[in-house]
Amino acid sequence: MFKVFKAFVKKEFYHILRDKRTLLILFGMPIAQVLIFGFAVTNEFNDTKIDVLDYAKDVTSNQLIDHIQSSGHFMVNNRLLSEKEMEDGFKAGASKIVVAIPENFSEDFYAGANPQIQVITDGSDPNNANTLVQYVTQMVNTFKTERSVQGGTPYQIQLSTQMMYNPQLVSSYNFVPGTIALILLIICAMLTSLTIAKENEKGTMEVLLVSPLPPVIIILGKVTPYALLSFGIAVLVVLIGNIVFGVPVLGSFGLLMLMCLLYVITALSLGTLISTKSDTQQKAMMTSLMSLMMPSLILSGFIFPMSSMPQVLQWIGHIIPAKYFIDILKGIMLRGVGMDFLLFEVGVLLLMTLVFLVLTWRNFKIRLE
Amino acid sequence: MMTVLPIIQLIVLASAASNEVKDVQVVIVDKDQSEISRTITNKVNANDWFTLLATTFDQDAAFAYMQSGDADVILEIPKDFEQRFYRGEAPQMQMLVNAINGQQATVGSGYLSSLIADVNQDILIDEPRLLSTTNGRQSATIVSNNWYNPELKYPHFMAPGILAELTALLVIILSAMNVVKEREVGTIEQINVTPIKKWEFILGKLVPFLCVGLVLLTMGLITSKIVFGIPIRGSMFLVFGYGIINIICVLGLGLLISNFAETQQQAIFVAFFFVMIFILMCGLFTPIESMPVWAQKLTIPNPLAHFISVTRKVLLKGSGFMDVKWEFIYTISLAIIFNTFAIWSYKKQQ
Numbered sequence: 001m002f003k004v005f006k007a008f009v010k011k012e013f014y015h016i017l018r019d020k021r022t023l024l025i026l027f028g029m030p031i032a033q034v035l036i037f038g039f040a041v042t043n044e045f046n047d048t049k050i051d052v053l054d055y056a057k058d059v060t061s062n063q064l065i066d067h068i069q070s071s072g073h074f075m076v077n078n079r080l081l082s083e084k085e086m087e088d089g090f091k092a093g094a095s096k097i098v099v100a101i102p103e104n105f106s107e108d109f110y111a112g113a114n115p116q117i118q119v120i121t122d123g124s125d126p127n128n129a130n131t132l133v134q135y136v137t138q139m140v141n142t143f144k145t146e147r148s149v150q151g152g153t154p155y156q157i158q159l160s161t162q163m164m165y166n167p168q169l170v171s172s173y174n175f176v177p178g179t180i181a182l183i184l185l186i187i188c189a190m191l192t193s194l195t196i197a198k199e200n201e202k203g204t205m206e207v208l209l210v211s212p213l214p215p216v217i218i219i220l221g222k223v224t225p226y227a228l229l230s231f232g233i234a235v236l237v238v239l240i241g242n243i244v245f246g247v248p249v250l251g252s253f254g255l256l257m258l259m260c261l262l263y264v265i266t267a268l269s270l271g272t273l274i275s276t277k278s279d280t281q282q283k284a285m286m287t288s289l290m291s292l293m294m295p296s297l298i299l300s301g302f303i304f305p306m307s308s309m310p311q312v313l314q315w316i317g318h319i320i321p322a323k324y325f326i327d328i329l330k331g332i333m334l335r336g337v338g339m340d341f342l343l344f345e346v347g348v349l350l351l352m353t354l355v356f357l358v359l360t361w362r363n364f365k366i367r368l369e
Numbered sequence: 370m371m372t373v374l375p376i377i378q379l380i381v382l383a384s385a386a387s388n389e390v391k392d393v394q395v396v397i398v399d400k401d402q403s404e405i406s407r408t409i410t411n412k413v414n415a416n417d418w419f420t421l422l423a424t425t426f427d428q429d430a431a432f433a434y435m436q437s438g439d440a441d442v443i444l445e446i447p448k449d450f451e452q453r454f455y456r457g458e459a460p461q462m463q464m465l466v467n468a469i470n471g472q473q474a475t476v477g478s479g480y481l482s483s484l485i486a487d488v489n490q491d492i493l494i495d496e497p498r499l500l501s502t503t504n505g506r507q508s509a510t511i512v513s514n515n516w517y518n519p520e521l522k523y524p525h526f527m528a529p530g531i532l533a534e535l536t537a538l539l540v541i542i543l544s545a546m547n548v549v550k551e552r553e554v555g556t557i558e559q560i561n562v563t564p565i566k567k568w569e570f571i572l573g574k575l576v577p578f579l580c581v582g583l584v585l586l587t588m589g590l591i592t593s594k595i596v597f598g599i600p601i602r603g604s605m606f607l608v609f610g611y612g613i614i615n616i617i618c619v620l621g622l623g624l625l626i627s628n629f630a631e632t633q634q635q636a637i638f639v640a641f642f643f644v645m646i647f648i649l650m651c652g653l654f655t656p657i658e659s660m661p662v663w664a665q666k667l668t669i670p671n672p673l674a675h676f677i678s679v680t681r682k683v684l685l686k687g688s689g690f691m692d693v694k695w696e697f698i699y700t701i702s703l704a705i706i707f708n709t710f711a712i713w714s715y716k717k718q719q
Contacts, residue, residue, distance in 0.1 A: 021630070025638040029645065036649050040664035048658060090516065091688045093678065096658070109509055116512050123515030124685035126523050127388040128656060131472065133513045134479050140511055141486075157405075157454065157489045158461040159482055164435065169471030186641075194634050281633045282546055289542075289641075290374050298385050303654050305473055307392040313385045327438060334469050341437050 004213060008221035015195075016225055026191075030183045030233050031240065037175040038245045048132060049077040051086065051095045056105035064101065067146075068139045090122045097121045097132050109147075165334045176241035177329035178302035180234060181322045184260070185267050185296055187230045190288045192223050192271030197284035200275070215364060223268045230267075234260040238333075250336030259332065259346070263325045266349050269356035270321070276363040296322040324348050375535045375585060376592050382531045383597060386654070387523035391417075393477040394441045396431045397424045403451035408488055409444070418480050432465075441467050441477055517600075517685050524597040529680035530653045532589040536612070537619045537673050538644055540582045544623030545640040548574065549633050571712050575620050582616035583609070602687030608680060611693070614700050615676045621707030622672070628714045647673040675700050 017023065050068070054061050068074050077095050080086065089095035100118035102108070108115035119136050121129035166173045196219075199205040208218050238256070241247040249256060270292070278284040298304065299317040306317050317323055324345040331337045331345075339346075395413055399406045413419045422440055425431050434440035445463040453460040464481065468474035518525050551557040560570065586609070593599045623640065630636035650660075650667060651674040657665055668674040675696040682688035690697075 019632075019635065021635050022638055025642050029638075029642050032642070032646060033649070036646060040650060040660045040667070087516075091682070091686050092692045093682060093688075105509075115509050117509055119511055119513040121513065121515045122686070123518030123521055124526055124681060125656070126515075126518060126521035126526050129515050129518075129521055130389070131476060133511070134476060137511050138479065140509060144509060155454065155457060155489075155493060156459045157485055158459050159464055159485055160461050161464045161466060161478055161482070163466050163468035163474060163478075166468040166471060166474075169468055169474065171471060174470045194637070198634065281637070282550075285542070285546075285633075285637050286374070290378065294378060294382065298382050304386050304388060305390065305470070308387045308389040309385045313381065316381075330469055331436075331438060335436055335438065337436050 001217070005217055005221055008213065008217065009224045012195075012222055013225045016229070026187065026229065027233065027236075030179075030187075030237050033183060034176065034179050034237050034240050035244070037179050038172045038241070047075045048073060048097065048128075049089075049095045050074045051078045051080050051089050051098045052076055053080040053083065053086070053098055053100040055103045056101050058104075058106040060106040060109050061101045064105075064140070064143055065099075067143045068099070068136065071135070071139055073135050074139075086120060090124075095122075096125070096128055097136070099136060170245070170247075172241065172245040172247055173334055175302075176237070176245065176247045177326050177333060178300070180237045180241075180260075180329060181263070181300070181325045182293075182296055182302065183237060184230050184234055184264060184325075185270075185292055185322055186288075187233060188226060188264055188267035189271035189274065189292050190285070191226050192268055193274040193278065193284040193288050194281055195222060195226075196272060196275035197278050197281045200278075201280050219272055219360075219364070223272065227264050227268055230264050231260060234264070247333065249333050251332035251338065255339060256329075256332045259325070259328050259342075262346065262349055262353075263321065263328075266321050266325075266353045266356070269353050269360060273356050273360045273363070276360055295320055299323075300326055302326060321349060321352055375539060376588060378535060379528065379531055379589055379592060380596055383524045383528040383593070386527040386531070388472065389521075389523065390473055390476040390480070393419050393480060394422045394439060395419050395481070396422050396434050396440045396443045398426065398428055398431045398443060398445040399424055400426060400448045401446045401450040405451045405454065405488070405492070406446045408491075409446070409485060412484055412488060413444075413481075416484065419484075435465065435467055438467075441473070442481055444481065517602075522597075524593075525599050525685060526681070527653075528593040528597050528599050529684050530677040532586065532593060533615075533676035533680045534648060534651065534653055534673060535589065536582050536585050537615065537647075537676060539585065540578055540616055541619050541623040541626075541644060542637070542640050543581070544574065544578050544620050545626040545630070545636045546633055547578075548624060548627035549630050549636040552627075552631070553633060567715050568712050571624060571708070571715060574624060575617065575708075578620050578623075579613065579616050582620075583612065586612050586616075599684060601684055603683030603689070607690060607693070608683050611676070611679045611683075611697065611700070614697070614704055615672055615679075618672045618700050618704035618707060621704060621711050624711040625707055625714065628711060628716075647671050650674065651677055653677055669699055670703060672700055672703055 052065055054065065065076065069076055078085075078089060080098065086098050089098070098120040100120065102115050102117070105115050107113075117140060119133055121132055123129045163169060196205075199208065209215065213221075235257070238249065242249060271288070274287050274291075275284055278287055295316070296302070299306075299309070299313055300320050300323040301317065302322070306314055306323075309317065328342050328345050331342055397406075397410055397413065399410060410421070410424060414421045422434060423431070428445065431440070431443045431445070435443055443463075443465040445465070447460065447462070450460050450462070462485070464478060466474045466478045515521055548557070551560070565573075590601075590608075594601065622643070626639050626643070627636050630639055650664065651657075651671055652668070653673075657668055657674065660668075679693050679696050682693055
């Protein structure tokens with residue numbers, strides 16, 4: 001039996017390796033994705049274009065503008081002359097935020113008359129708006145502290161902040177684990193659903209089914225090559241993350257690999273489940289794209305924090321395998337935890353795999369219409 | 370199937386995609402047990418933005434919360450904090466932040482520092498004798514005002530973007546698969562033996578998909594209006610005019626892909642590869658402005674980036690044609706390039 005199985009896996013491997021283009025995409029996509037995420041996609045703010053409307057034009061207001069620029073987050077784009085000009089920058093998308101400094105700023109500032117600095121944002125991008133206001137507020141606060149007489153205010157609560165696990169606040173720390181989860185899901189689930197759907201569509205499934213191989217072996221033989229490939233890709237992505245972006249693997253590397261294997265199996269069982277439900281490649285593609293790819297990208301907490309979603313979507317997020325795998329990856333890679341902290345997540349993944357396999361088993365038709 | 374799913378996607382994604390930081394999970398290690406530490410604990414408890422996960426005396430127990438990924442922030446108030454504060458020693462509290470997600474960490478810890486600063490301020494106001502010794506009277510407050518979206522509703526920002534993204538995505542994949550399917554099934558031969566010209570064939574493939582794309586755009590806009598109440602401040606004519614150009618552009622790309630693929634699986638993967646890169650680099654989820662300059666240049670050949678930019682500007686800010694002229698110029702150029710290549714690379718004889 002095992003010999004037959006080996007031969008079957010070999011045959012499937014030839015199918016994959018023969019198709020150079022798909023293979024190129026298979027390995028090219030993960031690499032391109034990780035590099036894009038690491039280099040280009042960040043939600044850090046650098047050099048945000050800021051317009052200044054300075055009614056005061058005095059020493060302190062100039063110092064404040066320089067101070068705001070000194071952080072590296074902001075770059076003064078235009079110095080406006082009147083309120084009418086504010087909208088131009090917003091509408092053309094040239095500036096995101098206007099800081100307006102009132103008249104007599106210097107005097108009021110030092111006399112304790114509490115001058116009001118107006119910050120107007122382009123609220124059409126709420127994420128930017130909120131974060132930018134936070135940054136400007138911080139800059140004004142440090143400006144105040146710097147200007148207050150040295151050591152003049154002893155009754156201060158000092159706060160020392162330590163950024164754990166990611167002291168440099170590098171985006172890739174957050175994105176690399178998410179990318180691994182997403183890529184593995186796409187490759188395992190989508191590829192397997194497509195290959196099996198292809199056999200259905202072409203009618204070659206029939207040929208396989210009348211062969212003396214039991215259906216289990218056929219399905220296993222079909223998914224094994226993809227499992228091995230995806231596993232290789234997972235290792236590759238971890239290495240790129242580590243070498244190029246310095247994302248560490250603090251926990252045990254063996255455990256990390258074991259977890260990748262578990263998740264690959266989950267994704268493959270999901271892929272076979274989809275394929276039993278779809279009779280054409282196009283249908284399989286659409287189903288995996290719509291029901292796997294998008295939700296995993298959006299609802300798994302990969303890009304957007306789950307806690308800010310509506311309750312219903314949080315529940316949906318909790319049935320997405322990627323969510324648990326991302327938690328496991330972050331735990332092992334960045335926080336260096338062991339199995340004892342991951343029992344719940346691993347249990348959930350195992351349970352999910354079992355459910356998918358049972359469903360596939362019940363849906364898999366031995367006879368074709 | 371082709372129309373209902375994208376609309377459901379639109380509704381789900383636009384409600385989910387928000388980078389707001391709500392519900393910061395806090396653990397407080399209170400070794401002081403004083404008036405000040407209790408005030409802070411109560412304030413954290415009463416504030417909607419925080420959830421007080423636990424209070425302990427034990428650092429290790431608190432740290433276990435962070436290791437398991439449950440806690441976002443640990444605030445540690447050292448012993449005798451209050452006594453030292455009133456002696457004017459300016460004692461320190463410790464804040465440990467789970468910074469795996471940098472942006473969340475910055476905003477979340479910012480919330481907590483402002484809360485502590487407020488407590489500090491209240492103490493100084495209650496105890497005027499403390500104030501007399503401080504000679505810093507510098508003051509300035511920030512008043513912020515968010516135009517176009519005063520309540521900072523995320524769906525207003527996400528829905529137009531996701532709508533553009535879904536339209537382009539579907540159109541690319543459908544068109545890339547369509548021609549390949551004809552090739553796989555063999556019906557392309559029948560078309561090839563007719564006296565139809567190359568450009569006529571491509572045009573014939575374009576028109577139905579263009580209609581599909583426009584129907585999707587219309588339905589998506591209606592849905593966004595009904596479900597999220599997004600404002601429509603600019604001219605619809607401008608949105609649709611641009612939409613037609615953009616759909617033609619991505620269709621050209623889809624057809625181009627299909628010319629170079631032999632099987633549907635290949636076509637899907639090549640299309641998917643492009644789409645993935647387009648989506649990640651179009652400014653939908655993360656602002657284009659924060660990319661490095663070379664990456665910003667790379668968004669120019671990305672039709673999705675322009676589509677999203679146009680829908681957002683016109684719908685939310687009421688931008689006119691002059692504000693989006695560059696998007697038009699780029700997209701028209703791309704449409705010409707993609708479609709010319711698609712016609713040129715389509716071979717009648719295999």
